[in-house]
Amino acid sequence: MAEKRDYYDVLGLSRSATAEEIKLAYRRMAMKYHPDRNRDDPEADLQFKSCSEAYEVLSDPEKRSRYDRFGHEGLRGVSMHDFSHMGFEDIFSMFGDIFGGSFFGGRTQRAQRGYDLETSVELTLNEVATGVERTLEYKRQDYCEACQGSGAQAGTRPQTCRTCGGSGQIRQGGLGGFFQMLRTCPTCAGQGQVVVDKCRNCRGTGRQVKHRSVSVKIPPGIHDGQAVRLAAEGEAGQKGAPRGDLYCYVKVKPHPFLLRDGENLLCELPVSFSLAALGGEVQVPTLDGLETLELPAGTQAGQRVQMRNKGLPRLEASGRGDLYVQILVEIPRKLNKRQKELLQQFRQTEEKTNGFPQIKSFLDKLKGYLSK
Numbered sequence: 001m002a003e004k005r006d007y008y009d010v011l012g013l014s015r016s017a018t019a020e021e022i023k024l025a026y027r028r029m030a031m032k033y034h035p036d037r038n039r040d041d042p043e044a045d046l047q048f049k050s051c052s053e054a055y056e057v058l059s060d061p062e063k064r065s066r067y068d069r070f071g072h073e074g075l076r077g078v079s080m081h082d083f084s085h086m087g088f089e090d091i092f093s094m095f096g097d098i099f100g101g102s103f104f105g106g107r108t109q110r111a112q113r114g115y116d117l118e119t120s121v122e123l124t125l126n127e128v129a130t131g132v133e134r135t136l137e138y139k140r141q142d143y144c145e146a147c148q149g150s151g152a153q154a155g156t157r158p159q160t161c162r163t164c165g166g167s168g169q170i171r172q173g174g175l176g177g178f179f180q181m182l183r184t185c186p187t188c189a190g191q192g193q194v195v196v197d198k199c200r201n202c203r204g205t206g207r208q209v210k211h212r213s214v215s216v217k218i219p220p221g222i223h224d225g226q227a228v229r230l231a232a233e234g235e236a237g238q239k240g241a242p243r244g245d246l247y248c249y250v251k252v253k254p255h256p257f258l259l260r261d262g263e264n265l266l267c268e269l270p271v272s273f274s275l276a277a278l279g280g281e282v283q284v285p286t287l288d289g290l291e292t293l294e295l296p297a298g299t300q301a302g303q304r305v306q307m308r309n310k311g312l313p314r315l316e317a318s319g320r321g322d323l324y325v326q327i328l329v330e331i332p333r334k335l336n337k338r339q340k341e342l343l344q345q346f347r348q349t350e351e352k353t354n355g356f357p358q359i360k361s362f363l364d365k366l367k368g369y370l371s372k
């Protein structure tokens with residue numbers, strides 16, 4: 001087997017090549033020798049394989065340093081990917097980071113978008129029911145007033161970049177190849193302009209901290225922990241880059257009587273044992289105020305009574321949930337003399353009526369059980 005060629009030679013690079021130069025060189029070679037373009041050409045195939053292998057080593061800092069110190073010998077036992085199976089598209093996409101997806105032209109935007117910000121509002125359940133508009137006050141990095149975000153001192157302007165002539169890109173390659181490659185201009189980082197005299201107000205960053213007041217509409221039915229996104233209300237980007245977003249998180253305060261379960265509500269309502277037995281009207285606190293509920297005679301402890309459409313509105317949908325009233329029957333904890341007498345009289349009548357089917361069924365079962 002023939003002696004292995006030096007990886008730098010294969011890619012036509014010097015030993016001090018930068019990571020970006022390595023990528024560019026490989027890309028140029030891959031375009032030229034890719035099997036899709038060179039059908040049944042064993043020479044091209046070999047070239048493609050060896051430049052893929054060279055790229056694999058030189059693009060990995062660890063493998064590259066082994067190779068620099070020990071040559072091919074240093075890579076024994078090191079696992080290698082096989083780039084030679086990569087299609088054309090894959091090779092394009094692996095360069096997406098440096099070409100910004102603009103290989104065939106267009107301007108690369110490299111400046112950092114502003115950060116997203118978070119804030120929160122506390123709502124009552126009543127506010128959740130109606131939806132609410134709130135004013136948010138906060139501090140953020142905003143565009144500098146003195147330079148309008150350009151970063152250039154007032155009275156001066158950012159100058160057109162001489163390296164790229166303002167396009168933000170420079171051309172590379174193209175000699176003998178099919179493609180001329182565009183890469184982001186290193187002088188202006190793709191901006192097309194450079195600031196010569198930096199703004200004193202923002203020291204050239206184009207930003208300054210400012211107070212902001214913005215109104216947010218919280219839709220009815222929002223849940224605790226959900227957020228409303230206010231597009232482009234976050235921090236300003238560097239040198240005029242777009243703003244981030246503002247996320248307004250919602251915290252729902254507990255209601256003294258109503259417990260939320262999705263769009264439904266639950267209210268625990270204590271009633272006296274005599275009211276439960278006789279039936280009657282009770283007052284239920286709802287989101288629409290106190291409402292009268294008619295309990296039938298013989299209402300049981302733990303029974304749930306449904307009040308339709310008295311729940312919360314459904315988020316981004318129509319209609320409302322229901323309110324469930326859960327009955328807690330309270331047995332008197334103290335009786336006066338008169339009440340005691342009345343209850344004793346009542347008790348003597350209990351067995352003659354069919355008022356306690358559960359107790360009756362239990363006793364019947366017990367009798368049967370004991371007589372076995």
Ligand SMILES: [Zn+2]
Nearest residue numbers: 144147199202
């Ligand atoms: Zn400024």
Ligand SMILES: [Zn+2]
Nearest residue numbers: 161164185188
């Ligand atoms: Zn430039």
